[in-house]
Amino acid sequence: MRSLILPAGAFRALAHHISDFTADYLEKLPNLPSYPPGVSGQQTQALFTGDLPLEGIGAAAFADLERVFNYARPSSPRFFGYVFGSGEPISALxxxxxxxxxxxxxxxxxxxxxxxxxxxxxxxxxxxxxxxxxxxxxxxxxxxxxxxxxxxxxxxxxxxxxxxxxxxxxxxxxxxxxxxxxxxxxxxxxxxxxxxxxxxxxxxxxxxxxxxxxxxxxxxxxxxxxxxxxxxxxxxxxxxxxxxxxxxxxxxxxxxxxxxxxxxxxxxxxxxxxxxxxxxxxxxxxxxxxxxxxxxxxxxxxxxxxxxxxxxxxxxxxxxxxxxxxxxxxxxxxxxxxxxxxxxxxxxxxxxxxFGLRAFQHSIAEDLELAQVLARAIDAEPHLERLAPVALSAVCFRFKDSNGDLDVLNQAILQRVTQRGRVYLSNAVIHSQFVLRACIVNHRTTEDDVREIVAEVLAAAGEVQA
Ligand SMILES: Cc1ncc(COP(=O)(O)O)c(C=O)c1O
Known part of the structure; x- marks a missing residue:
């Protein structure tokens, strides 16, 4: 037999393993942190930069998937960074x-x-x-x-x-x-x-x-x-x-x-x-x-x-x-x-x-509405200010309640928010000012998830300023 042939039975078993493993992941997803806690570059280097394997390890290669998933940024409902879709699983299949x-x-x-x-x-x-x-x-x-x-x-x-x-x-x-x-x-x-x-x-x-x-x-x-x-x-x-x-x-x-x-x-x-x-x-x-x-x-x-x-x-x-x-x-x-x-x-x-197109239409409309919910929550919070109108689903804002350098403060807040692992935001520059940015293109996000953004930014600001 040629060296790379996989018997159908082995493929079936491994495919079942992957489907169980990924279904477990999807079940856990809503409660996973929005960023892997305490992950560092040194850790990922140590874990994933082994030598080129000359001999195969067989099904044990699949056991390593656990680590890959643990050190990945989960497709969390509270991921609001960049403009990155949320990975609908029918599509993954x-x-x-x-x-x-x-x-x-x-x-x-x-x-x-x-x-x-x-x-x-x-x-x-x-x-x-x-x-x-x-x-x-x-x-x-x-x-x-x-x-x-x-x-x-x-x-x-x-x-x-x-x-x-x-x-x-x-x-x-x-x-x-x-x-x-x-x-x-x-x-x-x-x-x-x-x-x-x-x-x-x-x-x-x-x-x-x-x-x-x-x-x-x-x-x-x-x-x-x-x-x-x-x-x-x-x-x-x-x-x-x-x-x-x-x-x-x-x-x-x-x-x-x-x-x-x-x-x-x-x-x-x-x-x-x-x-x-x-x-x-x-x-x-x-x-x-x-x-x-x-x-x-x-x-x-x-x-x-x-x-x-x-x-x-x-x-x-x-x-x-x-x-x-x-x-x-x-x-x-x-x-x-x-x-x-x-x-x-x-x-x-x-x-x-x-799902049909209507389901996508509804989901996009919900994302748009959630962005407005977030904008209103920010506008109602005296420590925060919004720096741009919300035409679609990106909301730019910053913590404004300090006499110090607001760019430096908001950078520190963003890092702390990421470390806290409850929501993931990214950043932008608006009118030459560093701002926090939440973008909602996520079919898993709920109103509670969005409201958590304000709470998390305030909590992170408290920790940074303490
Ligand atoms: C307006 C706009 N154009 C182009 C791109 C690039 O798309 P991609 O990351 O798929 O290459 C992005 C990515 O965020 C974007 O926001």
């Missing part, structure tokens, strides 16, 4: 099945069901957020979707695939996600090609300033390529005036990309907040954020597949399709920067069909 099936979801011929399901799921997502008719593909996440979108924009407005990069300017707000600057760097345009337009009091791009910046660049002989509107900025969840962005794109012949990695899926619950989004040429959204999927699934939508093909079709002879059938000849790799691709769609397909 879909991931498991997809791994066993091991499809190369890159072309119909390599994954007939997989590619068809991916195209279906992408169509569903587009429909669900009011962008019916868009096509696209699933990506590793929002950063890769933004990179692909800006590559398409560059190729549409200042083609460079053949002759190399000649320049081009991208506009976004000062609050846009770092993946926009990263994409500009990766595309060879450089950070200097990104104009970060000032925002208004609600952290939305000022379109007057945007127009002025475009006109200035044109006067100076530069080549504007694209405007990136944010549909949910990372720090505050603000939504740029997308209709006005679309008008400017039409007027100046620019590509309109919407970075909806955080917020676009909230259009399921509050579509009016996203007016103009469906005028985009391309749009990123992240099921692994606000569709609660386990990490590793973003999505890029675009209006015209020919734009994606212009950017990404570099077919080699070894990959040429031998059929003219539009379904059987379809290849995602002609519209994506990826070639070998996992069957990401299976988890989404199972999760959406198991």
């Amino acid at each position: 879909g991931d498991f099945a997809a791994g066993v099936l091991n499809q190369n979801a890159t072309a119909w011929r390599s994954a007939p069901a997989g590619v068809t399901i991916e195209r279906t799921v992408v169509r569903w997502l587009a429909e669900a957020i009011g962008c019916a008719g868009f096509s696209g593909s699933l990506t590793l996440g929002g950063s890769s979707a933004n990179l692909m979108a800006l590559c398409m924009a560059r190729e549409a407005k200042a083609p460079a695939n053949q002759s190399g990069v000649r320049g081009g300017v991208i506009y976004c707000s000062a609050e846009a996600h770092m993946s926009i600057a990263k994409a500009a760097a990766l595309l060879g345009l450089g950070h200097d090609s990104v104009r970060k337009i000032a925002v208004d009091e609600a952290f939305r791009m000022r379109t007057k300033d945007l127009r002025a910046a475009i006109e200035r660049d044109l006067r100076e002989g530069k080549q504007p390529i694209a405007i990136v509107g944010s549909a949910g900025t990372t720090a505050t969840g603000s939504i740029d005036p997308l209709d006005e962005v679309a008008d400017l794109c039409a007027e100046f012949g620019l590509w309109m990309h919407v970075d909806g990695a955080y917020g676009a899926l909230a259009a399921l619950a509050i579509p009016d907040a996203f007016r103009g989004m469906n005028r985009a040429d391309s749009l990123s959204l992240d099921p692994h954020k606000w569709l609660y999927q386990p990490a590793g699934v973003g999505c890029l939508l675009y209006r015209n597949p020919a734009d994606a093909q212009r950017a990404f079709s570099h077919t080699g002879d070894y990959a040429r399709s031998l059929t003219n059938d539009p379904i059987e000849g379809f290849a995602i790799f002609e519209e994506s920067m990826e070639l070998s691709r996992p069957f990401r769609a299976l988890k989404l397909w199972m999760s959406l069909r198991y």
Whole structure:
């Protein structure tokens, strides 16, 4: 027998073990700390940096999972850091099945069901957020979707695939996600090609300033390529005036990309907040954020597949399709920067069909409402102040009751909150001030969990100041 063959019975036993083990974990989850208590870098180094195993240890490798889970940050209902989805478990089962099936979801011929399901799921997502008719593909996440979108924009407005990069300017707000600057760097345009337009009091791009910046660049002989509107900025969840962005794109012949990695899926619950989004040429959204999927699934939508093909079709002879059938000849790799691709769609397909879109709509609406509950609780607490309106589900605030340096104090409070392990917050900078930030994109979170944030920050502040 070959060395890596696993008998079916052994697989069955191990799979049962994993299903029992993970089901136990899910049962315990609501009561687990929001961060593993007392975990240190030295501990994880000591536990997980052993020598390369030349001989296998068999099923004992599974016993080590206990330690992995113990030193992981649990998917707790009281995790409010960053913008990170809460890992809905039907989806995790879909991931498991997809791994066993091991499809190369890159072309119909390599994954007939997989590619068809991916195209279906992408169509569903587009429909669900009011962008019916868009096509696209699933990506590793929002950063890769933004990179692909800006590559398409560059190729549409200042083609460079053949002759190399000649320049081009991208506009976004000062609050846009770092993946926009990263994409500009990766595309060879450089950070200097990104104009970060000032925002208004609600952290939305000022379109007057945007127009002025475009006109200035044109006067100076530069080549504007694209405007990136944010549909949910990372720090505050603000939504740029997308209709006005679309008008400017039409007027100046620019590509309109919407970075909806955080917020676009909230259009399921509050579509009016996203007016103009469906005028985009391309749009990123992240099921692994606000569709609660386990990490590793973003999505890029675009209006015209020919734009994606212009950017990404570099077919080699070894990959040429031998059929003219539009379904059987379809290849995602002609519209994506990826070639070998996992069957990401299976988890989404199972999760959406198991629960139905309405359940996701309700859950997102609940997250939005919980953010308002938190905002009201902060506003009612004299020791705290909120530093931004709550457009979606990110709430930025700080402890304000001290004559000392509030940035230093709030950093210490954040560290203490994490050590206390009851809620997990992250941070942001608002008006050059360090703030605590809670973001609710978690299908497990309840009102009690959210109320705990205020209590925990006050308790941590008491300990820090004692
Ligand atoms: C607005 C926005 N865009 C893009 C991204 C990047 O997404 P990902 O982490 O999936 O690469 C994020 C991540 O938080 C985000 O908030």
